[in-house]
Ligand SMILES: Nc1ncnc2c1ncn2[C@@H]1O[C@H](COP(=O)(O)OP(=O)(O)OP(=O)(O)O)[C@@H](O)[C@H]1O
């Protein structure tokens with residue numbers, strides 16, 4: 001199993017969610033986060049002082065999937081979230097050791 005963490009632009013949340021649901025993904029977690037990449041969130045001036053790093057609002061998606069679904073999920077997120085401008089985001093894929101559906105006791109693939 002893989003655990004996919006994606007940081008995307010907030011206005012891309014709905015189209016990404018819709019595309020993932022269409023592809024059969026049955027669960028995900030969404031958080032409102034703030035972050036920066038290599039542009040350091042673009043320098044800003046505040047009360048006369050320049051702050052070199054600001055945090056920009058992003059959406060964080062967390063999705064646990066079977067190994068053979070991971071590539072497709074990454075492709076969908078990347079294709080739908082891409083605007084070709086800076087700050088489009090990043091996708092990280094981690095190995096996932098175990099999963100448990102609390103209500104039923106289903107484990108691993110049965111719990112996804
Ligand atoms: N190395 C990182 N670790 C964790 N989160 C990151 C990392 N890099 C980027 N992020 C998250 O992804 C968001 C978007 O990053 P962003 O797309 O600006 O990356 P970038 O490397 O600057 O690429 P680009 O040049 O296309 O802007 C950041 O605001 C942050 O939340």
Ligand SMILES: [Mg+2]
Nearest residue numbers: 037038039087
């Ligand atoms: Mg950037």
